[in-house]
Amino acid sequence: MPFIPHTDDDVTAMLAAIGVTSLDKLFEEIPAELRIAGLDAVGPALSEAEISRLMQRRARADGEPLCFIGAGAYDHYVPAAVWDIATRGEFYSAYTPYQAEASQGTLQVIYEFQTMLASLTGLDVSNASLYDGATAFAEACLMAVRANRRNKSRKILVARSLSPVYREVAAGMLKGQGITLVELPLQDGCCDLAALQSLGGDYAAVAVQQPSFLGTLEQVDHITDWAHANNALMIGVVNPTSLALLKPPGQWGSNGADIACGEGQPLGVPLSAGGPYIGFMVCAAAVVRQMPGRIVGRTVDIDGKPGFTLTLQAREQHIRRSRATSNICTNQGLVATAATIYMALMGATGLREVARSCNANTGSLVAALTALPGVAPAFGQPYFHEAALRLDRPVGPVLDALSKQGVLGGFDLSRDYPELGHTLLVCATETRGTEDIKAYASVMSDVFGVAA
Amino acid sequence: MPFIPHTDDDVTAMLAAIGVTSLDKLFEEIPAELRIAGLDAVGPALSEAEISRLMQRRARADGEPLCFIGAGAYDHYVPAAVWDIATRGEFYSAYTPYQAEASQGTLQVIYEFQTMLASLTGLDVSNASLYDGATAFAEACLMAVRANRRNKSRKILVARSLSPVYREVAAGMLKGQGITLVELPLQDGCCDLAALQSLGGDYAAVAVQQPSFLGTLEQVDHITDWAHANNALMIGVVNPTSLALLKPPGQWGSNGADIACGEGQPLGVPLSAGGPYIGFMVCAAAVVRQMPGRIVGRTVDIDGKPGFTLTLQAREQHIRRSRATSNICTNQGLVATAATIYMALMGATGLREVARSCNANTGSLVAALTALPGVAPAFGQPYFHEAALRLDRPVGPVLDALSKQGVLGGFDLSRDYPELGHTLLVCATETRGTEDIKAYASVMSDVFGVAA
Amino acid sequence: MTEQLIFEYRSAGRKGFAPIAAGEPNLPADFLRQDDPLLPTASELDVVRHYTRLSQLNFSIDTHFYPLGSCTMKYNPRVCNRLAMLPQFLARHPLAAVEHGQGFMQTLYELQQMLEVATGMNAVSLTPMAGAQGEFAGVAMIRAYHDARGDTERRQIIVPDAAHGTNPATATMCGCDVVEVPTRADGDLDIDKLRAVVGPQTAGIMLTNPSTLGVFERQIKEIATLVHDAGGLLYYDGANLNAILGKTAPGAMGFDVVHVNLHKTFSTPHGGGGPGSGAVGVGAKLRPFLPIPYVMHDTKGGYYWATEATCPQSIGRLSAFMGNAGVLLRAYVYMRMLGSKGMQRVSDFSVLNANYLMVRLQEAGFTLAYPERRASHEFVVSLKQITRDTGVTAMDFAKALLDHGFHAPTTYFPLLVPECLLIEPTESESRQTLDAFVHAMADIRQQAYDDADAVKQAPLNMPVRRLDDVRAAKQPDLTWKRD
Amino acid sequence: MTEQLIFEYRSAGRKGFAPIAAGEPNLPADFLRQDDPLLPTASELDVVRHYTRLSQLNFSIDTHFYPLGSCTMKYNPRVCNRLAMLPQFLARHPLAAVEHGQGFMQTLYELQQMLEVATGMNAVSLTPMAGAQGEFAGVAMIRAYHDARGDTERRQIIVPDAAHGTNPATATMCGCDVVEVPTRADGDLDIDKLRAVVGPQTAGIMLTNPSTLGVFERQIKEIATLVHDAGGLLYYDGANLNAILGKTAPGAMGFDVVHVNLHKTFSTPHGGGGPGSGAVGVGAKLRPFLPIPYVMHDTKGGYYWATEATCPQSIGRLSAFMGNAGVLLRAYVYMRMLGSKGMQRVSDFSVLNANYLMVRLQEAGFTLAYPERRASHEFVVSLKQITRDTGVTAMDFAKALLDHGFHAPTTYFPLLVPECLLIEPTESESRQTLDAFVHAMADIRQQAYDDADAVKQAPLNMPVRRLDDVRAAKQPDLTWKRD
Numbered sequence A, B: 001m002p003f004i005p006h007t008d009d010d011v012t013a014m015l016a017a018i019g020v021t022s023l024d025k026l027f028e029e030i031p032a033e034l035r036i037a038g039l040d041a042v043g044p045a046l047s048e049a050e051i052s053r054l055m056q057r058r059a060r061a062d063g064e065p066l067c068f069i070g071a072g073a074y075d076h077y078v079p080a081a082v083w084d085i086a087t088r089g090e091f092y093s094a095y096t097p098y099q100a101e102a103s104q105g106t107l108q109v110i111y112e113f114q115t116m117l118a119s120l121t122g123l124d125v126s127n128a129s130l131y132d133g134a135t136a137f138a139e140a141c142l143m144a145v146r147a148n149r150r151n152k153s154r155k156i157l158v159a160r161s162l163s164p165v166y167r168e169v170a171a172g173m174l175k176g177q178g179i180t181l182v183e184l185p186l187q188d189g190c191c192d193l194a195a196l197q198s199l200g201g202d203y204a205a206v207a208v209q210q211p212s213f214l215g216t217l218e219q220v221d222h223i224t225d226w227a228h229a230n231n232a233l234m235i236g237v238v239n240p241t242s243l244a245l246l247k248p249p250g251q252w253g254s255n256g257a258d259i260a261c262g263e264g265q266p267l268g269v270p271l272s273a274g275g276p277y278i279g280f281m282v283c284a285a286a287v288v289r290q291m292p293g294r295i296v297g298r299t300v301d302i303d304g305k306p307g308f309t310l311t312l313q314a315r316e317q318h319i320r321r322s323r324a325t326s327n328i329c330t331n332q333g334l335v336a337t338a339a340t341i342y343m344a345l346m347g348a349t350g351l352r353e354v355a356r357s358c359n360a361n362t363g364s365l366v367a368a369l370t371a372l373p374g375v376a377p378a379f380g381q382p383y384f385h386e387a388a389l390r391l392d393r394p395v396g397p398v399l400d401a402l403s404k405q406g407v408l409g410g411f412d413l414s415r416d417y418p419e420l421g422h423t424l425l426v427c428a429t430e431t432r433g434t435e436d437i438k439a440y441a442s443v444m445s446d447v448f449g450v451a452a
Numbered sequence C, D: 001m002t003e004q005l006i007f008e009y010r011s012a013g014r015k016g017f018a019p020i021a022a023g024e025p026n027l028p029a030d031f032l033r034q035d036d037p038l039l040p041t042a043s044e045l046d047v048v049r050h051y052t053r054l055s056q057l058n059f060s061i062d063t064h065f066y067p068l069g070s071c072t073m074k075y076n077p078r079v080c081n082r083l084a085m086l087p088q089f090l091a092r093h094p095l096a097a098v099e100h101g102q103g104f105m106q107t108l109y110e111l112q113q114m115l116e117v118a119t120g121m122n123a124v125s126l127t128p129m130a131g132a133q134g135e136f137a138g139v140a141m142i143r144a145y146h147d148a149r150g151d152t153e154r155r156q157i158i159v160p161d162a163a164h165g166t167n168p169a170t171a172t173m174c175g176c177d178v179v180e181v182p183t184r185a186d187g188d189l190d191i192d193k194l195r196a197v198v199g200p201q202t203a204g205i206m207l208t209n210p211s212t213l214g215v216f217e218r219q220i221k222e223i224a225t226l227v228h229d230a231g232g233l234l235y236y237d238g239a240n241l242n243a244i245l246g247k248t249a250p251g252a253m254g255f256d257v258v259h260v261n262l263h264k265t266f267s268t269p270h271g272g273g274g275p276g277s278g279a280v281g282v283g284a285k286l287r288p289f290l291p292i293p294y295v296m297h298d299t300k301g302g303y304y305w306a307t308e309a310t311c312p313q314s315i316g317r318l319s320a321f322m323g324n325a326g327v328l329l330r331a332y333v334y335m336r337m338l339g340s341k342g343m344q345r346v347s348d349f350s351v352l353n354a355n356y357l358m359v360r361l362q363e364a365g366f367t368l369a370y371p372e373r374r375a376s377h378e379f380v381v382s383l384k385q386i387t388r389d390t391g392v393t394a395m396d397f398a399k400a401l402l403d404h405g406f407h408a409p410t411t412y413f414p415l416l417v418p419e420c421l422l423i424e425p426t427e428s429e430s431r432q433t434l435d436a437f438v439h440a441m442a443d444i445r446q447q448a449y450d451d452a453d454a455v456k457q458a459p460l461n462m463p464v465r466r467l468d469d470v471r472a473a474k475q476p477d478l479t480w481k482r483d
């Protein structure tokens, strides 16, 4: 009986103690007409050896193509120590730290995580995590509407250069509460600042992604100041790796953004087919009572010894129920632990080196690919570690052909940005060096039918 | 600087504290003519990401052929929990438990290991491990010579059916002390009992492997009684998996063997290209003071609380120096930890099921292969999980051809046992089920040029 | 035993890790950051040692019995982690071409099927990242269903007073109004009160069965009929599925939509607060609205993603990619290892353990909240009498249990039982462990009567003693600052 | 905090693991065992919980500073473990065809080469499974060399009195007689005494340099000439290689054979007592005698094993297969990550740390055994004066350090320094950690003078207090018995 320790003697003794004659008697309160015949369709049990073999076979079948896709998930090197420690039983198999005295490990990790995120973003208070970047963005919009005391608008102005899927997820999560996203249009791969100037002030918040989904760097100072001038809160969606190099949201414009959020996956989390990742959210102290999710605080015990505990819980569903800031309960705790260990290993210096390499490698990749006839940069903007390229032919078939040769060539922008034509978004992190870039360029020139 | 935490400030401050001006000054006692120019030939450092990629590439290049070789190393399924726990930092990065109070984890594990091994072999006292099966056998021979008070012979009578490489290693380790191995010949894959009867009593010990290297089951009761009747100690080299089913050395003959030893690899240790494995040794209480290696005992602390500590250390090199029972110091501690966890998970029932499956699968394999013309059983003996097959052609080329098709077909006995002709030793553990056996038989029939 | 903060291992310029050598970046100066973020400056050894030590400050399933009600803290098999972390699964980009992911997608497809069987539903989407997000998806589907039929005035979601906080919070997130219905003294819903609030404004009702009170709602068929007749739909909060696996199913009870906490029933780890997975299953009515992406299959094309194109009525995406994929792999491995028989044994033995523990605690002098009822996989004890007699509260019991080497049960939930402990042993614990827990509870009870103050001092053996929560909230210290 | 024995989790018939379903065996009854071996009957959860808890009772590098002299307890990088445990390496049968092992064998080949460079030797065999087995191989080669030249009367092995116990024990195992030579007060060998014992009976001398006293033997060239002139060979015990990597090398000092403790200098984990690896390197004279197998390479055939056939004069095999292959992979990864520069930094910083710690302890009032000497990577403190003044011994200090959260240094070794601590910080510890250690030592010293009895009570915070070793040896309880 996998994972059930009971021997026949145990069962007999336990049934006797309860005073019933069979296991089935324990289910007598379930009306007979509701009983089902079992779960035969689930099939027979596999031993650990058998399931191991099966899963290994499936994993192997999927291969390990050379990947130049970014588009929200980035293939950074994850030091072995990160998950070795994060998956220690004491972290892996603990619950949310409700009993603080028996959970100081997890609580201190989160406090450290909060400190690191606050510092990376240049803002005051981080929560303990949200599900992923997309839901973190949605929660930021909801929070902004709740927090903006000067502007009761239920509209958020969102850059078209902000991740299309983040906008889609947010739209779905805001819809029930009647909050809508209004699009700030694109100009050469960035927010159209002229269009912004022409807009009125009827927004609870303005949201911009830096670097943008298209890889470009936005004029965040300008936009932040515009938002504040128009009684809107400013939401920055940011990539944590980039923050080792780029100006943090807390320093945008004259007063800084109010809320920063994003996807924490680049901080030591493997691509893992899309999850578990980790949404983060950090805000200015002024709006913390509208923050969703768990927060850990440092306090003292009755002997005066410092310790950590969940705090400001009156924002949360288990206390405030229908008036909570969010319904979130289980978050991405273990991933936060891994991200904390990653940041601790990297430090500011290591993270900056990673960021620099990403930028340099992407530069080399762009140079190598645009050397091919029929490939050109799509925009005339600086970029961080992702860049859009315009092809002289449809992107889909090119990607298919590359994939057959074991290269995942990038993300096809034509569905989400039809106005850009045949545009491909490519990314090279620090793990895609000269050798890999050469390999890509060579396969690409094959596909384009030109000599490398 | 990988794995060195010193900042420039640290170095400056530390040199100042020492009162020298440079790191190099710390080496001033090394005469100048002995200084070397550095280690340039070692080459440049690789980052963790780079070495990971390199090693993954090498590992992948080696592939994962379907393996039917046994011959001293057996491919059993290792539950995931075994090495997950054994490689926890607290076990992995601890030293030998010299400071008992700070090493109760390791010490208790060894005490449990000793208990399990003693019980498996039916003997009284186990040590904490030796290097591997071969050196354990050699140490058993040395121990027997020291321990045999009634027979001062420096000869050991050893079955020819005992692993050839164990005999080779032992011969090398005994040579310096003038101890020799005398061969007990083979008869139909087992010890020749008639030849035994004709031998005199001039041996310090008799050593037999059960199951034998050839897979056969020996008449251990008979041989043990012969040994004792001739003032020799009895050494049993045993496979721990088999002991879930087979009569343990402590029950051989009228009085049981005196020393059991062998290779513990089948107890949760992956094949891992040959090591680290784990030699074990268990003996009757009467001879424990001649036992090599560490031993853990249970005792009490000054408050009367039970605890564990290294004991009987007067046998060991760090106390007894040139008169120690062996020079062994570092043993295979972590592997013992893994083996203990494996045995704890399996229990007697689980281990018995593994043993039964091995036996049954090997039976199926023999049936499938001997169904081919040109393949026949080599002996008319019962076997445990390994069997010798006689082929109608040289084994080497057959194995080469199988290997090209991704099957490691077994171990070629012709070098070690030329008298047996074209003989192949095959093994199917519980992990080589019907599907795998079919695959082997089908490739084999290809190689033999017959229809499957 | 405590451990300094990682920031206190500081030494300017030290770093823990050498990444691949950096190339020369090319970024305009005015985009650049001027200050250094406050990240640790610790060596790899410091980092390993620090977080290893911190881990040891935790209770966890792997170290302690953890009978936290409503949380299903069962054993998390190590092999599930091992196989979910196979290098190819970890290396897979979520947007990689499907031809490089057939093994992965087949696994998700089969998981969808197994969950359909277990819940009695027609179709499953694995994309919700926790129970609460599953609830969001469910209520959003209920709204989409009514809206699609032009039935746009249904804005009320009914929840029992015993409901988990995520239920009402979810309703609000979906723009609905929450209507609470009380529980009767026997633990079942007050169906007359329910009848009174059901009507044309009813979008649906959210229930879990067995309820958070640890008893099976016996009138579920009646409730289903009532709500359905009024045009509402039934949402099943699957947090308590452990108790009924293979015995009954939300589908059989008349529910239209269900979420399953894979991190409870299907043993994916809690990780100190997540990640989880709140897969949603739906009956035929809601099938068009299921959140994307989920995996579809045809014999020609193999496995492929359901998208906006294939599912135009879908409520859409809930995450940037495919939810918590790695959690899904773990649940898959676990379910395949159980097989159909093993899944039924889960409910047999989780319910056996709960009833046994309940009876033993009653014998030891504890008061059950619902003494006339069978326990499901969990049950509620009320310490009201002990508190009245001695002043020792449920909180005090919780802390004292820590000193005895047991994690505390859930305290003060459900809200309607005073001084309550919600106790869920799970099937993976042995009788010996349950007996030891009863022993500890009895000891503490005795001590409450003998020396209440001593109990109020607990815990004494933890890394810290009771923490000042008021100070934590009044003077929030939420990040460390360089001094 | 202690933990019951795994056998005490007992419940007849319970098992922790379900292997692949068993087929029907076919074995004659008289070979079968009648009784059940006493293995645990615990569930997987019990087993995981039990051994996880036990692990927490250990000190280790990953949790504590561990300045155990002669043991080089440096950080064991997690990535070394990760890469050594790649599934293909784990699945490789040692007798698998070499065409299925070229990646593995190339790795060993390159490791041999790196060790040749580091030791200044001509050839390396990786097969010895620990330092002591490396010593065995070395002395066996020395004997084989003399024998091969017909010089069969050389049976004496000279060792300094400070030598590690494995040195004399090894000589005995090889059938040699041990001749001990004393150390001078300045820590160097008494070369006059050496001169007196060297002669035609001398097979060789075993030395480690820096010696176990933590100082560099300055007369090594003279010693080498002396022994070589007498026809003997020089064996280098490489346990202390950490101190000289890239500065000097056994080859440069005139040694003929050396073993390297990969589990010390090259950071493979100690595992609570092993496995280790004692790779041996030899100069030209001993090359034919090197133990097999080792890896050879040619451009046509790729990598292949040296065997009896290719090396007829070899001393033969030391293990059934290829030694501790997994340990070798770990060392390889570590060495490649260091590179040539990193290897030199190992000696720079291990020696820096040792000298710093030595000076700081001296400032704190401790007596150095060799105050006039530079420390190598370790150094010896003598507590003789403190013991005389207060009765507090080196053992008491060791136990008190545990309570301060530090593993104790090596005590009472080398044997010639009374009440000694042999302290080896290694390069991977930070200045902050060393300072904290000095602080603890100073505290204990102060307490020894203030309240010696209190120190003798230590440890108080460990899972157990001081254990009764006499009882352990007098009434041996070496296995648990069913009662």
Ligand SMILES: Cc1ncc(COP(=O)(O)O)c(C=O)c1O
Residues within 6 Å of the ligand: A328, A329, A330, C070, C071, C130, C131, C132, C133, C164, C166, C167, C208, C212, C237, C239, C240, C261, C276, C277, C278
């Ligand atoms: C009854 C019940 N419903 C819903 C949830 C919410 O699930 P999650 O924490 O995964 O969001 C929980 C979890 O605590 C629960 O116990």
Ligand SMILES: Cc1ncc(COP(=O)(O)O)c(C=O)c1O
Residues within 6 Å of the ligand: B328, B329, B330, D070, D071, D130, D131, D132, D133, D164, D166, D167, D208, D212, D237, D239, D240, D261, D276, D277, D278
């Ligand atoms: C100086 C010295 N020589 C030899 C050895 C023996 O090495 P091993 O324990 O690997 O056999 C040691 C290890 O403790 C040592 O310190």
